[in-house]
Amino acid sequence: MATIERDQVRIRLAGRGSQGIMLGGTILAEAAVIDGLMVAEIQEFGPEARLGAAKADLIISKGQIAFPVVHQADFLLCLSRPAYVRYSTTLSMNGLMIAEETLREEMGDSFRVTYIPFRAAALELGKELYSNIIGLGALAALSNAVTKESLQNAVRARVETETLTENLAALDIGYELGYKQVPQQIGSRWANAAR
Amino acid sequence: MNPEPNKNNQKLVMGNEAVAMGAIAAGCDFFAGYPITPATEILEEMSKMLPPRGGVFLQMEDELSAIAAVIGAAWGGSISMTATSGPGFSLMQENLGYASITQTPCVVVDCQRGGPSTGLPKLASQGDVMQARFGSHGDRPTLVITASSVNDCYESTVFAFKMSQKHRMPVILLIDGVIGHIREPVELPPAPPPRKATFPKIDADSPRFGDAPFVPFGHGPVTVVTGLAHQSNGLAETQKGSHTEQMIRTTIENICRDPEIIDSWALKYQLDDADVAIVAYGITARSAREAADLLRADGIKAGLLDLKILWPFPNEILRELAGKVAAIIVPELNLGQMVLPLKAAVGGRVVVHSLNRADGTLLTPNDIAEFAAKQLNSIEERTHA
Numbered sequence: 345m346a347t348i349e350r351d352q353v354r355i356r357l358a359g360r361g362s363q364g365i366m367l368g369g370t371i372l373a374e375a376a377v378i379d380g381l382m383v384a385e386i387q388e389f390g391p392e393a394r395l396g397a398a399k400a401d402l403i404i405s406k407g408q409i410a411f412p413v414v415h416q417a418d419f420l421l422c423l424s425r426p427a428y429v430r431y432s433t434t435l436s437m438n439g440l441m442i443a444e445e446t447l448r449e450e451m452g453d454s455f456r457v458t459y460i461p462f463r464a465a466a467l468e469l470g471k472e473l474y475s476n477i478i479g480l481g482a483l484a485a486l487s488n489a490v491t492k493e494s495l496q497n498a499v500r501a502r503v504e505t506e507t508l509t510e511n512l513a514a515l516d517i518g519y520e521l522g523y524k525q526v527p528q529q530i531g532s533r534w535a536n537a538a539r
Numbered sequence: 540m541n542p543e544p545n546k547n548n549q550k551l552v553m554g555n556e557a558v559a560m561g562a563i564a565a566g567c568d569f570f571a572g573y574p575i576t577p578a579t580e581i582l583e584e585m586s587k588m589l590p591p592r593g594g595v596f597l598q599m600e601d602e603l604s605a606i607a608a609v610i611g612a613a614w615g616g617s618i619s620m621t622a623t624s625g626p627g628f629s630l631m632q633e634n635l636g637y638a639s640i641t642q643t644p645c646v647v648v649d650c651q652r653g654g655p656s657t658g659l660p661k662l663a664s665q666g667d668v669m670q671a672r673f674g675s676h677g678d679r680p681t682l683v684i685t686a687s688s689v690n691d692c693y694e695s696t697v698f699a700f701k702m703s704q705k706h707r708m709p710v711i712l713l714i715d716g717v718i719g720h721i722r723e724p725v726e727l728p729p730a731p732p733p734r735k736a737t738f739p740k741i742d743a744d745s746p747r748f749g750d751a752p753f754v755p756f757g758h759g760p761v762t763v764v765t766g767l768a769h770q771s772n773g774l775a776e777t778q779k780g781s782h783t784e785q786m787i788r789t790t791i792e793n794i795c796r797d798p799e800i801i802d803s804w805a806l807k808y809q810l811d812d813a814d815v816a817i818v819a820y821g822i823t824a825r826s827a828r829e830a831a832d833l834l835r836a837d838g839i840k841a842g843l844l845d846l847k848i849l850w851p852f853p854n855e856i857l858r859e860l861a862g863k864v865a866a867i868i869v870p871e872l873n874l875g876q877m878v879l880p881l882k883a884a885v886g887g888r889v890v891v892h893s894l895n896r897a898d899g900t901l902l903t904p905n906d907i908a909e910f911a912a913k914q915l916n917s918i919e920e921r922t923h924a
Contacts, residue, residue, distance in 0.1 A: 373722055382723075383724060385722040385723075409723075410826075410832070411904050412721055
């Protein structure tokens with residue numbers, strides 16, 4: 345069957361309940377909307393309030409999105425071990441997995457995976473809860489799917505005012521960590537895929 | 540929920556939220572329901588939006604009472620609705636029949652999930668399309684509308700309310716777990732200010748049923764409302780030759796002749812020169828649209844007929860299509876339901892292939908395109924043999 349090149353990027357955020365995956369997905373989708381892009385976002389979570397599997401799928405596109413569901417992700421953000429195990433096979437051929445640093449030891453290195461210490465960075469900022477926003481920052485830095493300004497505005501629109509300063513700081517940290525990971529020789533590979 | 544509009548004035552809205560927003564835009568001022576995955580967000584949104592506008596929100600003890608409250612509210616002069624999913628929709632069937640025979644305008648949203656019974660709560664399905672038509676006993680007029688995007692959810696809801704009042708009947712909006720939960724950017728008009736429903740003045744001896752306008756209690760002379768077969772004045776009439784049959788026939792005819800319904804029956808996509816037509820609805824129509832593009836990229840002239848209204852079934856449109864294409868592919872997230880009226884409509888004039896899946900997994904564009912290509916090849920082999 346033929347394939348059709350579409351100007352779109354498919355993103356999957358995965359982790360466990362309470363890690364802020366749902367909010368992260370909505371913030372990223374909101375950022376794409378502010379950027380004037382088309383987006384389809386769908387979330388999936390278990391019946392548990394905490395610790396169940398959680399994932400948010402997004403397609404961000406310049407044109408109309410016909411089929412709105414992600415089967416293979418160009419960018420896969422993994423914040424937990426079960427998410428890694430379950431979704432690593434859904435990474436597309438040229439896809440990039442962005443995973444929590446603590447998983448490196450067990451999962452091993454691969455050219456398709458970049459490990460970032462989200463948890464450590466979040467704890468340094470005060471709470472492990474910020475790892476979703478740090479993850480979003482790193483994902484945005486690596487994928488270039490949305491602009492930083494829109495992402496900041498989306499965080500402002502969706503995050504409670506008491507924690508806004510910390511969340512915006514988390515976004516900056518995420519961008520920094522993400523940029524550090526862009527290896528010059530393959531950086532262009534993602535840049536084209538994303539925009 | 541306070542999404543910021545972007546420079547194109549678009550907001551990120553979930554399908555279920557769009558249904559609630561559409562209901563408010565259509566003037567809905569009464570919601571009764573019972574929470575159920577994946578339809579709960581409709582109820583949640585209505586619980587937030589209705590009370591500040593002077594509307595009534597009721598969380599009932601179950602779906603039986605939810606639909607009963609909706610019918611009661613309509614007869615009390617409200618514009619009313621409920622929302623549920625498969626299991627709740629099954630419970631509502633008896634009173635849906637009551638709403639039909641009493642010609643009560645109301646809207647029922649069924650956000651479909653995998654069945655039967657408790658089934659697959661979180662996952663999408665299109666298993667209720669036949670139940671929406673035949674679920675209640677006896678013959679009745681039905682209008683069943685679908686949606687395949689967030690924008691559709693809004694517009695279809697507004698349309699459902701309009702039609703329920705115009706034809707004074709319960710109208711069913713069928714969406715599914717994916718369409719209900721997907722978030723897409725849409726540009727929606729702001730909610731209009733609350734308004735009171737108005738009803739025409741009638742005399743004590745004017746007819747109350749059949750072609751007569753809907754006048755609820757307290758807005759005109761005393762009306763008798765019964766689930767028994769009745770005359771046009773509402774009084775029970777249970778001997779042979781009941782007038783109810785004629786009233787049902789008239790409503791069915793009125794729906795099928797309504798230009799607004801004829802216009803919104805189905806959307807055609809690249810069908811003009813198509814050799815193969817995919818007929819789909821709801822979320823599957825989204826896959827089918829991309830499948831048509833994939834097939835065209837492979838040199839197969841494919842098009843899509845996106846059914847926006849399932850019941851009454853658009854027989855004429857299908858009959859016309861059958862004369863133009865070599866094959867019709869019907870992908871559905873059930874074990875083959877809408878393919879049955881479709882086959883009856885085309886009457887063997889064209890090959891019809893059914894592609895089914897009911898395990899909660901969506902049919903992808905590739906699934907549909909590959910299936911269509913395979914069927915076409917086998918037709919060619921047979922003709923050349």
